[in-house]
Amino acid sequence: MPASVSLFRLSYSTPDRDPVFTDLDLGFGCERTGIVGRNGAGKSTLLRLIAGDLAPSSGQVHIKGSVAMMRQDAVDRPEATVADLFGLRAALERVARAEAGQADADLLADTDWTAPARIEAALQRCGLSVAPLTPLAALSGGQRTRAALASVIMAEPDFLLLDEPTNNLDRAGREAVAELLRGWARGAIVASHDRTLLAEMDAIVELSALGAARYGGSLSDFRLRKKTEREAAQRDLAHAEKTRDAAARRAQDAQERKNRKDGAGHRARAKGGQSKIQFDFAKGRAEASDSAGARLRDARRDAADAALSEAREKIEIMQPLRMDIAxxxxxxxxTVLRLDRLTGGYDPHHPVIRDLSLTVTGPERIAIAGPNGSGKTTLLGLITGQLAPMRGRVEVSVPFALLDQHVGMLAPERTLSGNFRHLNPAADARMAHAALARFGFRAADARRRAAGLSGGERLRAGLACALGATPPPMLLILDEPTNHLDLDSLAALEAALAAYDGAVLIVSHDDAFVRSVAPDRVIELPSRPAA
Incomplete structure (x- = not known):
């Protein structure tokens, strides 16, 4: 029987009883399905429900076959090793004892001699060459992601569940994940905003406030269908507005006719042309007719108002986000930035940045490229003053803003409005609310605490606080800004940067995003051998 995952009227609410999604009906077969949606739509929650990590508030999850989920939070213990990801650390230790002649008959009987080779093969399949007992803390974020992915695929499950598998990966790591999925002959459910990865999918499922919608084909097919749906929603809105206006005009016309008729009746009564009995009878019949007509008009007007409200709500949900930068x-x-023979890093004996000179003039856009470990984030730390140079000089001649993927500029306990005013002391409450609104945080959103934001919302809030002031900083430094952005936020950021007239210094492994920024220069940092 073919493997499948089926969701029946699936609902889930947070411990605070906030609904994440309601009554989802979805089915997954032997294909690669991408899960997309705005931050907070429930992508990771859906995967955890399928994996059995969470229990649904209502509804059912039916699974035929086996599932395995790669978790981004795989490193929980400081002493954990690569083998712990595979659940085979004890097996490797038994092999080591047996090979050292320290095993009795019972231990030899329980020894899995294939464990080291299976782990090595899975790691190599994901482009990683490390010893199984290597501490996870000694690996880069990208290496840990590859190791976690290798631990999942080794079991050859019927369904791979991948939650943002390319986060923290360099270009080679992202390609390794894409290559793995190209050759994966079983089912895969992938929550991701990585457009290169989503282009490999056989189907896309979008989660939104409207529910779950399934689209056959890859990301390009999904975008085409979404564009068509938005155009249809705009037509529905225009029709609903026209219908509501027509209903209002009919009601107004009927009221004016009634007023004219009532006036004529009163004038006729005043002339004495009718007896009281005749007048009252005619008046009662007219009032009954008017009442029935009014009820019909009210019903039509209420229906038109409801249709208009529904059309506006749908447009609000489907409308792309906007970020407006002054x-x-x-x-x-x-001259924006000058580096003169800059040398620095965290190890004084092995500086990762060596004798780097660079001058940025006017609204230049520069991408800093290189594999993981080449020193890209270290270089940004030297430029922003977070790290002191060992040798050389850094001169930043204009106001700048740094946004990293964690948006450390935001104080978790402060509201968004409070963060904005803290970072922009000259701003009052009105200015803060207006700036936040330009980045999609409207009305009550300004009172939300930063600690309660999703990763994508944090970056958007950081952009609002950094660039919402007037005038905004002349140099924008971005360190992996797309790691936690959903597709809508990513498109909004690209559009905002296209209109930004300042200088941009960017570090990103997202090739599509870098191309959208259209850098004038690319500074390639060489890979550094291990110390």
């Missing part, structure tokens, strides 16, 4: 006024010839 002009910086950066002159073309202004």
């Amino acid at each position: 002009p910086t006024g950066l002159p073309e010839g202004k």
